[in-house]
Amino acid sequence: MSQPTIESILQENRLFHPSAEFSQTARIKSLGEYRALCDRASADPQAFWADLARQELHWFQPWDSVLDWSDPPFAKWFTQGKLNLSYNCLDRHLTTDKRDKPAIVWEGEPGDSRTLTYAELHQDVCKFANVLKDLGVQKGDRVGIYMPMIPEAAIAMLACARIGAPHSVVFGGFSAEALRDRLIDVEANVVITADGGWRKDAIVPLKEQVDTALKDARVAVHHVLVVQRTGQATAMEPGRDVWWHDLAPTASTNCPAEPMDSEDMLFVLYTSGSTGKPKGVVHTTGGYNLYAHITTQWIFDLQENDVYWCTADVGWITGHTYVVYGVLSNGATSVMYEGAPRGSNPGCFWDVIEKHQVSVFYTAPTAIRAFIKMGDEHPKARDLSSLRLLGTVGEPINPEAWMWYHTVIGGERCPIVDTWWQTETGGIMITALPGAIPTKPGSATLPFPGIQADVVDLEGNSVGVNEGGYLAVRYPHPGMMRTIYGDPDRFRRTYWEHIPPKDGNYLYFAGDGARRDEDGYFWVMGRVDDVINSAGHRLGTMEIESALVSHPAVAEAAVVGKPDDIKGEDIVAFVTLEGTHQSSEALAKELKQHVTKEIGAIARPGEIRFAEALPKTRSGKIMRRLLRDLAAGAEISGDTSTLEDRGVLEKLREG
């Protein structure tokens, strides 16, 4: 990879302190307390994590060693320790007064709702786990989950964790083709789905898409467990497909949690990278449980009476860690909402906050920007006074959106935690601790205690204050991914060799550009690889390009991001055509539709630009940098001397 110049034009000097009232009762109360935690963690990282693991989690059997880093970059945490994540999320709360506390408060898109207490959730999870066992699922078997945002999605995940069957949740917005590829890669033999789910006032026929995916002989799924959500007519294949409601009434509620090894695989979650094939990010049990637990507790400052709502879908890592596992492990109340921001109901988020008296609210900048556009009158017409803390995740938040969130939603009294992290890191890495760290709009602020984040050059040397560089992490942390499913080499190459290890010291390369200011605050500037972040969704340009060239009319495709007010980035595809195919509006539409079919609507290009040729280097590499400038309507910046044929650029400009 060549070293691009990483520049930041953002200069933001406003500083917001938490109120004394907030800090007084906060989990971490001051900058001094935060610094003391960081100092302890860097003086003896293993003791730091071990103390937390002992205090915060239930172990069936203690560990031998805290960290085994003898074979970097493959880390092992709490070796030989035995625990179960579903036990830590459920069983241990049943003997406390959390037993009858709401665990999940759910709102459906059409306005239906349900509440499950810890005792009820425990029963449902046990039943579900027994049903999975009856379908032949054993410890170690991978289970696909393709669900709408209904309580059964969380129940299915917890049931898998309970019996030690790693789950692989595939976001319900992915197409049948994308689902198929993931099921093949993860070698799942059971899929849990629903007849359908509500998304933006329409039913997404999930089961039908599963049927399409399963037509491919390479998918090894022998049972499909179907939850009824929408009630539309749904084909069921005898012997393969079973309704959850046919099995639930007779399922036993007795299902002891399987003692899992700390390093047993907990789940595989696919995410996009710079190459075509999505990566199956592997997380294991002990380290993930600890990291999800402690980050949720400190960053969202969970207190006994909090009603916590993270708007992410369980199909993403944020949904795994901050809708389900981290929240329940702390015995807190997690609000789950099926609906997405949509023009037909511009007040939907604020209604949920008012109705359930949400006190901690965590969402994405793209959602905030969508609501800004819908108008202040909607949040202003609701009572949002229950809120005391706000969070954002998924992409850099622009200071204007931050200020709106602070003023209109937070009533200027709620701290905002801007949380930087990734599917790979399992939990939040850089963030304010709300009672301790003053915030600056647009900055994720400081690393979580125990996280040694840095901004470096390609040799791994720290860059200077306010200089751009690569975001990297110096020491393993418990929540870190362990490998890429079925491809440990790719794990090593992708994350640990961009910056060559020196004297056995490995640096985790995150793929983001960043700078650190004079206060040590991190300003994340976005991806430096071929990954687009559109509406908070992480998409590989290569994935979308492969989808495009699989269409018979397309010869070559190059996909870039273009700045967009709401989505952060919109997808623009430059396309050259095969033989006699002619460019047309109709073909552009067809190609967009084709990408929707191959990957899902989240990857649909906003714009298709037909070209006679694409700008390439002499070695044949497409120069996306130039296309990015063109797509944004900007002047071509930087060096064009490596371009093979300068005429191509002229034509693209004219076209």
Ligand code: WTA
């Ligand atoms: C981006 C989502 C700036 C970043 C949890 C990262 C952010 C990618 C932030 C991971 C933030 C996430 N500020 N950028 N607070 N949070 N990102 O795997 O580019 O879906 O590499 O995980 O999102 O996306 P992923």
